[in-house]
Amino acid sequence: xxxxxxxxxxxxxxxxxxxxxxxxxxxxxxxxxxxxxxxxxxxxxxxxxxxxxxxxxxxxxxxxxxxxxxxxxxxxxxxxxxxxxxxxxxxxxxxxxxxxxxxxxxxxxxxxxxxxxxxxxxxxxxxxxxxxxxxxxxxxxxxxxxxxxxxxxxxxxxxxxxxxxxxxxxxxxxxxxxxxxxxxxxxxxxxxxxxxxxxxxxxxxxxxxxxxxxxxxxxxxxxxxxxxxxxxxxxxxxxxxxxxxxxxxxxxxxxxxxxxxxxxxxxxxxxxxxxxxxxxxxxxxxxxxxxx
Numbered sequence: 001x002x003x004x005x006x007x008x009x010x011x012x013x014x015x016x017x018x019x020x021x022x023x024x025x026x027x028x029x030x031x032x033x034x035x036x037x038x039x040x041x042x043x044x045x046x047x048x049x050x051x052x053x054x055x056x057x058x059x060x061x062x063x064x065x066x067x068x069x070x071x072x073x074x075x076x077x078x079x080x081x082x083x084x085x086x087x088x089x090x091x092x093x094x095x096x097x098x099x100x101x102x103x104x105x106x107x108x109x110x111x112x113x114x115x116x117x118x119x120x121x122x123x124x125x126x127x128x129x130x131x132x133x134x135x136x137x138x139x140x141x142x143x144x145x146x147x148x149x150x151x152x153x154x155x156x157x158x159x160x161x162x163x164x165x166x167x168x169x170x171x172x173x174x175x176x177x178x179x180x181x182x183x184x185x186x187x188x189x190x191x192x193x194x195x196x197x198x199x200x201x202x203x204x205x206x207x208x209x210x211x212x213x214x215x216x217x218x219x220x221x222x223x224x225x226x227x228x229x230x231x232x233x234x235x236x237x238x239x240x241x242x243x244x245x246x247x248x249x250x251x252x253x254x255x256x257x258x259x260x261x262x263x264x265x266x267x268x269x270x271x272x273x274x275x276x277x278x279x280x281x282x283x284x285x286x287x288x289x290x291x292x
Contacts, residue, residue, distance in 0.1 A: 005045065012052040014063075020046045021063050021077040022094055022136065022164050029081050029088040029140055033202030033215035034152050035248040037266045037283070041136075041156055041198055041219075042164035044068075050077070057084045067163050073097035075164075087140040087150075096132045096162040132160035148206035155199035161222050167193040167244070167268075193244055193270050195219040202248075209254040218245045224272065242272040258291040 007016020018024065023031045023043045032038025050063025059081045064074040076095040082088055138154030145151060158165035198219025205212050221242040250264035263286045271278035 012054065013050075014052070015049045017045055017047050020044060020065060020067070020164070021048065021050060021061060021079055022092055029083050029090045029138070031090075031092075031136070031138065031154065033154065033200050033217065033248070034150055034204040035202060035213045035215045035250050035266075036262060036264050036287075037215075037248045039200055039202075039215055039217045039246055039248060041167060041195055042134075042162075044163070046075075048077075057088070058082050067096065069163055085142070087142045087144075089139040090137065092136045094134050094162070094164050096134070096164060132158060132162035134158040134162055134164050145203075146205065150202075150204045152202045153200070155197065156195070157197045158195070158222075161194045165195050165198075165222075167195065193242075194222050194224075195244060196222045196241075198244065200246075211252040211254075213248075213250050213252075215248045216246065218243075220244065221270065221272075238274070238276070240272045240274055240276055242270050242276075242278075244268075244270045260289050262287045262289070 003017070005016070005018040007014055007018045009015075020042065023040045025031075030038075031043075032040045044067075046065040046067055048063055048065040050061055052059055052061040059079075061077070061079040061081075063077045065077060067075050075097065077092070078094075079090060079092045081090040134156060136154065136156035138152060141151045143149055156165065196219070198217055200215060200217030202213065202215035221244060223239045223241050225237050225239050246266065246268040248264065248266040250262055252260060252262040254260045263284075265282070265284040267280065267282050269278060269280040
C-alpha cells in the first residue's frame with residue numbers, strides 16, 4: 001500500500017509529500033482544465049516545504065521541492081494567485097536542476113548533447129545548460145457565458161526540458177518503432193512527452209443536477225533524438241519535434257444527495273512526423289460516487 005499524500009500545515013507553512021506546487025490548488029485556483037482528467041502538465045507528487053502568504057483574495061507562495069529525478073539541488077517554486085467572486089488567475093514559476101550531461105556520456109556517447117527525463121528516453125537540450133526554468137499561467141472566469149458556467153484558459157512555456165513540462169504514460173518507444181522497422185529502440189520503456197509549450201481551454205456548465213464539461217489542449221514537444229538505420233546499415237540520429245493535442249469531455253449527474261455519477265472520455269495524440277509517425281490513446285470511465 002502506498003501513501004498518496006502526507007503533510008503537516010501550520011498557518012502558511014506546509015511540509016510533507018503532496019501535489020507539486022506546479023499543479024496544486026493554492027488560493028482556490030487549481031491547475032487543470034475543469035474536467036476530471038484535467039490535462040495537467042507536470043502533475044506528480046513531491047517532497048516539499050513551502051510558505052504561503054494570503055491577504056483577501058491574494059496569495060503568494062514560495063517553496064522547495066524534490067522532483068525525484070536524482071538531482072542534488074531542490075527545485076525552487078513561486079506562485080501568485082488572485083481569486084474572487086468572478087473567478088481568478090494564477091502565475092507559477094519553477095527552477096529545476098536537471099541531470100548532468102556527463103552522467104549519460106557513457107551510455108550514448110560524448111558527442112550527443114542530451115539529457116534523460118524519467119530515466120527512459122533522451123530529449124535534446126535547447127542550450128546545453130544543466131538547469132531549466134518554466135512559467136505557467138491561467139485565468140478562470142465564472143458565469144461569464146451563462147449562469148453556473150466556468151471558462152478556464154491556461155498554458156506554459158519551458159525554456160529547457162524539465163519534468164514539470166512532461167506528460168507520462170501516453171506511449172511507449174515500441175509504439176513509435178512499430179511505425180517504422182528502421183527505428184531502433186535503445187532504451188525500452190515509456191517515452192515521456194516533454195512539451196516546450198502548451199495552451200488549452202476548458203468549459204463547464206451546470207444545469208441543475210446535470211453537469212457538462214469539455215477541455216482541449218495543444219502543444220509542441222522539445223526536439224527528441226531517435227535512432228534509425230540508414231540505407232547503408234549504419235545507425236544515425238534523427239532529431240524531431242512533435243505536435244501534441246488532447247480532448248476531454250464528460251457528463252455528470254447528481255442522482256441523490258451525496259450520490260453522483262460521472263462518465264468521461266479522453267483522447268490524446270502526439271505526432272513526430274517523418275519516419276516516426278504518431279501514436280494516440282483513448283481512455284474513458286464511468287464512475288458512481290457516494291459521499292459520507
